[in-house]
Amino acid sequence: MxxxxxxxxxxxxxxxxxxxxxxxxxxxxxxxxxxxxxxxxxxxxxxxxxxxxxxxxxxxxxxxxxxxxxxxxxxxxxxxxxxxxxxxxxxxxxxxxxxxxxxxxxxxxxxxxxxxxxxxxxxxxxxxxxxxxxxxxxxxxxxxxxxxxxxxxxxxxxxxxxxxxxxxxxxxxxxxxxxATASMGVALKSCTVPALGRPSFELADDELELGVGIHGEKGRERIALTTAGNIVERLASTIDDALKPAQGQRALLHINGLGATPLLELYLIYDLARLFWDQRGVSVTRSLVGNFTTSLDMSGCSITLTLLDDEMTRLWxxxxxxxxxxxxx
Amino acid sequence: MxxxxxxxxxxxxxxxxxxxxxxxxxxxxxxxxxxxxxxxxxxxxxxxxxxxxxxxxxxxxxxxxxxxxxxxxxxxxxxxxxxxxxxxxxxxxxxxxxxxxxxxxxxxxxxxxxxxxxxxxxxxxxxxxxxxxxxxxxxxxxxxxxxxxxxxxxxxxxxxxxxxxxxxxxxxxxxxxxxATASMGVALKSCTVPALGRPSFELADDELELGVGIHGEKGRERIALTTAGNIVERLASTIDDALKPAQGQRALLHINGLGATPLLELYLIYDLARLFWDQRGVSVTRSLVGNFTTSLDMSGCSITLTLLDDEMTRLWxxxxxxxxxxxxx
The missing domain is CATH 3.40.50.10440 (Dihydroxyacetone kinase; domain 1)
Known part of the structure; x- marks a missing residue:
C-alpha cells in the first residue's frame, strides 16, 4: 500500500x-x-x-x-x-x-x-x-x-x-x-482502504464497473472497457429515465471525480453529458465539475443531474x- | 490504459x-x-x-x-x-x-x-x-x-x-x-500519458521518488517507502535550505496534489509541514491545499513555501x- x-x-x-x-x-x-x-x-x-x-x-x-x-x-x-x-x-x-x-x-x-x-x-x-x-x-x-x-x-x-x-x-x-436529483457512478480502478491495505475490489485491465458506490460497493454491471461516449450514454440514460425531465427543463449538471481521475477527463465527461441533455431539450444552467464526493484514490467519476426551479437556482x-x-x- | x-x-x-x-x-x-x-x-x-x-x-x-x-x-x-x-x-x-x-x-x-x-x-x-x-x-x-x-x-x-x-x-x-518561492515534489506512482498508454516511469511497491517533476521527470533520489513524517522532513528541509526564512517570517504554505492523492493525505502532509515550520519560527499565515498543478493521474504531492510580505499578502x-x-x- x-x-x-x-x-x-x-x-x-x-x-x-x-x-x-x-x-x-x-x-x-x-x-x-x-x-x-x-x-x-x-x-x-x-x-x-x-x-x-x-x-x-x-x-x-x-x-x-x-x-x-x-x-x-x-x-x-x-x-x-x-x-x-x-x-x-x-x-x-x-x-x-x-x-x-x-x-x-x-x-x-x-x-x-x-x-x-x-x-x-x-x-x-x-x-x-x-x-x-x-x-x-x-x-x-x-x-x-x-x-x-x-x-x-x-x-x-x-x-x-x-x-x-x-x-x-x-x-x-x-x-x-x-x-429532483439523480446520480450514477463508474469505476475504472478500486480505491485502497488504509486499514485493509489492498484494493477493495479487483477489476481486470479491460473492465469497468457501472453504478459503483462511493465505498467501492458492487455496481449494476461490470462491462468491457469502452469509450467515454458509451459510458456517458449509459450513466446519463439511467439518470434521465429516473428523473424524466420535461422539454425546456433547467438543470444543474455535476460531474464528480472519485479521487484519482484527472480534471482533463472530468471535463470531457462534462462535455459528453452536456451534449446528451442538450439533445433532449434539457437546459443545463448550472455546473459543478471536480472532486467533491470522493472515494479515497478510486479512479472513476459520477454524473449527477438536479432539475432546477427558480428557488433552487437562487439558493445555489x-x-x-x-x-x-x-x-x- | x-x-x-x-x-x-x-x-x-x-x-x-x-x-x-x-x-x-x-x-x-x-x-x-x-x-x-x-x-x-x-x-x-x-x-x-x-x-x-x-x-x-x-x-x-x-x-x-x-x-x-x-x-x-x-x-x-x-x-x-x-x-x-x-x-x-x-x-x-x-x-x-x-x-x-x-x-x-x-x-x-x-x-x-x-x-x-x-x-x-x-x-x-x-x-x-x-x-x-x-x-x-x-x-x-x-x-x-x-x-x-x-x-x-x-x-x-x-x-x-x-x-x-x-x-x-x-x-x-x-x-x-x-x-520567495520554493517547491519540491514526491511521487508514489507514475502517471500514464494517454498517447503513450503505459506509466511514464516504474516505481517498485516499496519505492518512492523524491524531487519528481510534474511530467514524471527523474527526481533527486529514489528511496524506500517511508512515513509521511520522513517524507515531509526531506521535502521541507530542502525548501527551507533554499529560502532560509528568518525567525518570525510570514509564509504561504501550499500543499499541491499531483492528481491521484486523496485530500485526506494532502491535509496530513499540510499538518506535518505546518509543524515543521512552526518549530523553525516561520509563521504560516496563508494556506492552499488541493490539486492545482497536477500531473495527470500521478500519485504524489508537492510542498511549496512562499515567504510573504505585506504587499504579497494583500495581493494574495x-x-x-x-x-x-x-x-x-
Whole structure:
C-alpha cells in the first residue's frame, strides 16, 4: 500500500488537524468526540444543519462547513459511520435555537446513528435522507445510496437555512432537492482502504464497473472497457429515465471525480453529458465539475443531474464560504 | 490504459470544450489556435497576463483565467509546449493597451516558444520565468523547473495587474515572488500519458521518488517507502535550505496534489509541514491545499513555501474569480 501516512491509527486525526489549521478562518475542530464546526457561530435562530459520514470522501462533509452551507460535520473513521455521541456534541455546539436538521446519506449505519442522536436530543428524527444513486433499483431492500448529489442538497438547504427559513421549510426543501436529483457512478480502478491495505475490489485491465458506490460497493454491471461516449450514454440514460425531465427543463449538471481521475477527463465527461441533455431539450444552467464526493484514490467519476426551479437556482447561487465551495462571498 | 476518453487525438479538444461550457460565465475558448481567455474583457490599460504550457496539469493554467488572475492561457498538447501562434493569437485577443506579460514555467520548449511569440509581437521577451523546483541544483544546465509555485505567482501578479500596476511593476513583482518561492515534489506512482498508454516511469511497491517533476521527470533520489513524517522532513528541509526564512517570517504554505492523492493525505502532509515550520519560527499565515498543478493521474504531492510580505499578502487576498480559485468575489 502506497500512501502518505504515518500510521493507519493516527491518519484521521492528523488529517483533520491539518484541515482545521489550513482553514482556521472557516472551521474549528473538536477532537473528541470528533466534529468540525464553523469558527464564527451562525446568527441566533438559524436552523443548524449537521451532516456526517465515514471519512475518505473528502471534501464531503467537513469541506462544506461554513457560511451558507453546513454548521457542523461529523467524520467517522474511514468508510465507517460516525457515532451518536459525535452528532450529539456537534448539535449542542451549533444549536442557535432554530432547531437541528440532520442531512444523512442513506446507509444503514449512518441512518441508525443519526436516529439515535435525534432520540438523545429529543428532536424529531426526520432529517433529510439523501438517496440519489439511481444505479440501484428504487425498491431494493436498503433503498438507494446517497452519493454525489449530497453536495447539491447541502448547498441548497444550506443557503435556505442561512436565509432564515424554518426547520420545516428547510426539511421540505431538502426532500424536494433529493427528489429532483439523480446520480450514477463508474469505476475504472478500486480505491485502497488504509486499514485493509489492498484494493477493495479487483477489476481486470479491460473492465469497468457501472453504478459503483462511493465505498467501492458492487455496481449494476461490470462491462468491457469502452469509450467515454458509451459510458456517458449509459450513466446519463439511467439518470434521465429516473428523473424524466420535461422539454425546456433547467438543470444543474455535476460531474464528480472519485479521487484519482484527472480534471482533463472530468471535463470531457462534462462535455459528453452536456451534449446528451442538450439533445433532449434539457437546459443545463448550472455546473459543478471536480472532486467533491470522493472515494479515497478510486479512479472513476459520477454524473449527477438536479432539475432546477427558480428557488433552487437562487439558493445555489447564494453566497457560500467553505473550504471546498466558495462563491459570491 | 484505463481512462475516460474517446480517442487520444480528440481528448484535448473535447475536454477544453467541456471546460469552456462549464465555465461560460468566466472563460471563452478559441479552438484554433487554441487559447482560453476571459469572457468579459479586462479594463482598458490593464497589463494582459498570459500563461500556458503543456496540458495534463489542470486546473493550471486554464483554470486560472478570470478576474484577478490570468487574461489568457495557451494549452499545448499533453506535456507538450504550446506553439507561438497560440500565444500570438491570445495576446492579440486580450491586449488592452497596458502591455503583454508572459508567465512561463522554466522548460526549454515553453521558454523558446514564448520567446518566439514575444519576437513576433515585437515586445520585450522578458516575461516572468517560474523556476521554483528546488529539488534540482540551482546551477544545473537547464536551471530549475517551474512547478506548483506557478499558481502563487499567477495569483499575486494577477491581482497586481488587476489593481492597475504597470507592466514593469508586475514583472518585478513576479520576479520577487519567484525568488520567495520554493517547491519540491514526491511521487508514489507514475502517471500514464494517454498517447503513450503505459506509466511514464516504474516505481517498485516499496519505492518512492523524491524531487519528481510534474511530467514524471527523474527526481533527486529514489528511496524506500517511508512515513509521511520522513517524507515531509526531506521535502521541507530542502525548501527551507533554499529560502532560509528568518525567525518570525510570514509564509504561504501550499500543499499541491499531483492528481491521484486523496485530500485526506494532502491535509496530513499540510499538518506535518505546518509543524515543521512552526518549530523553525516561520509563521504560516496563508494556506492552499488541493490539486492545482497536477500531473495527470500521478500519485504524489508537492510542498511549496512562499515567504510573504505585506504587499504579497494583500495581493494574495485580493478578489479572484476563476474556475479553480475563487474568493472575495
Amino acid at each position: 502506497k500512501k502518505f501516512i504515518n500510521s493507519v491509527d493516527t491518519l484521521l486525526d492528523e488529517s483533520l488537524r491539518g484541515f482545521a489549521l489550513a482553514h482556521a478562518d472557516i472551521v474549528r475542530l473538536n477532537p473528541a468526540p470528533r466534529f468540525v464546526c464553523r469558527t464564527a457561530p451562525a446568527q441566533p435562530g438559524k436552523v443548524a444543519l449537521i451532516s456526517g459520514g465515514g471519512s475518505g470522501h473528502e471534501p464531503l462533509h467537513s469541506g462544506f462547513v461554513g457560511h451558507g452551507m453546513l454548521d457542523a460535520a461529523c467524520p467517522g473513521q474511514i468508510f465507517t459511520s460516525p457515532t451518536p455521541d459525535q452528532m450529539l456534541a456537534a448539535a449542542q455546539a451549533v444549536d442557535q435555537g432554530g432547531g437541528i436538521l440532520f442531512i444523512v446519506k442513506n446507509y444503514a449505519g449512518d441512518v441508525m446513528n443519526f436516529e439515535m442522536a435525534a432520540e438523545m436530543l429529543d428532536i424529531p428524527n426526520a432529517g433529510i435522507l439523501v438517496d440519489d444513486d439511481v444505479s440501484i433499483p428504487e425498491h431494493s431492500s436498503s433503498g438507494r445510496r446517497g452519493v454525489a448529489g449530497t453536495t447539491i442538497v447541502e448547498k441548497i438547504v444550506g443557503a435556505a437555512a442561512e436565509s432564515g427559513m424554518t426547520l420545516e421549510e428547510c426539511r421540505m426543501l431538502g426532500e424536494r432537492v433529493v427528489k 447561487d447564494a453566497p457560500v464560504h467553505t473550504a471546498a465551495l466558495r462563491w459570491n462571498c | 484505463k481512462k475516460f476518453i474517446n480517442s487520444v487525438d480528440t481528448l484535448l479538444d473535447e475536454s477544453l470544450r467541456g471546460f469552456a461550457l462549464a465555465h461560460a460565465d468566466i472563460v471563452r475558448l478559441n479552438p484554433a489556435p487554441r487559447f482560453v481567455c476571459r469572457t468579459a474583457p479586462a479594463q482598458p490599460g490593464k497589463v494582459a497576463l498570459i500563461s500556458g504550457g503543456g496540458s495534463g496539469h489542470e486546473p493550471l493554467h486554464s483554470g486560472f483565467v478570470g478576474h484577478g488572475m490570468l487574461d489568457a492561457a495557451c494549452p499545448g498538447q499533453i506535456f507538450t509546449s504550446p506553439t507561438p501562434d497560440q500565444m500570438l493569437a491570445a495576446a492579440q485577443a486580450v491586449d488592452q493597451g497596458g502591455g503583454i506579460l508572459f508567465i512561463v514555467k522554466n522548460y526549454a520548449g515553453d521558454v523558446m516558444n514564448f520567446e518566439m511569440a514575444a519576437e513576433m509581437l515585437d515586445i520585450p521577451n522578458a516575461g516572468i520565468l517560474v523556476d521554483d523546483d528546488v529539488s534540482i541544483p540551482e546551477h544545473s544546465s537547464s536551471g530549475r523547473r517551474g512547478v506548483a509555485g506557478t499558481t502563487i505567482v499567477e495569483k499575486i501578479v494577477g491581482a497586481a495587474a488587476e489593481s492597475g500596476m504597470t507592466l514593469e511593476e508586475c514583472r518585478m513583482l513576479g520576479e520577487r515572488v519567484v525568488k 487576498d485580493a478578489p479572484v474569480h476563476t474556475a479553480a480559485l475563487r474568493w472575495n468575489c
